[in-house]
Amino acid sequence: MDRIIGVVLGMALVVLLSPVYMAWCAGPVESKPPESQPAVAAPPAPESAAQPVTQNRYDPKGKADPFKPFIEIKTEAEKKAEKKEQAEKSKLLPPLERYGLEEFKLIGIVWNQTRRVAMVEDSGGKTYAITEGMKIGLNEGKVEKILPDQVIVSEKVRDAFDNVKLEQAILKIKSEENEGEL
Secondary structure, eight states: OHHHHHHHHHHHHHHHHHHHHHHHHHOOOOOOOOTTSOOOOOOOOOTTTOOOOOOOOOOOTTSOOTTSOSSOOOOHHHHHHHHHHHHHHHHHSOGGGSSOGGGOEEEEEEEOSSOEEEEEEOTTSOEEEEOTTOEETTTTEEEEEEOSSEEEEEEEEEOTTSOEEEEEEEEEBOOSTTTTOO
16 A cells, blocks of 8 residues: 555656756746836946957868778679679789789799799699799789898788778798798
8 A cells, every 4th residue: 555655646747847857857948128228238248357268170181081880891793793893804814913922932043143033823833934023912012122031022901990001911931940930
């Protein structure tokens, strides 16, 4: 019985206080002054107390778009079209540009007094001779320098903000001593 009385009193309290709460949430009601009495204007503030108003403005230059999603979700049709386009593009590329740099293994370097030539092997076991200035890899890589034990390649890489940067990758000769090292 006490429980029923408590529930009834609680409901009555909610019903009685809800108009008061709603009026409070709505804010003060502005009323017009009666037309018979002239409105009193506030006295102007002294000029010494007036301070200049500064406005802060947001400059989006050089900043990431906060509304751009981190992950782009592609439909199946878009994925198929992209794969088809890449397959057609890879058929037109020379063999050295069909593989990523991580799929090449540097197996040897020969040189004379005028130039150096490096031998690389792709994941399929085919070997290719490369010289400085040649293109290699999927990311438009270019052989910058051939040293006695490594080849330095600069390639274009996209970062998280879709900016293209030049990064250097190094292909090293793997000997029996460092075969297990990365």
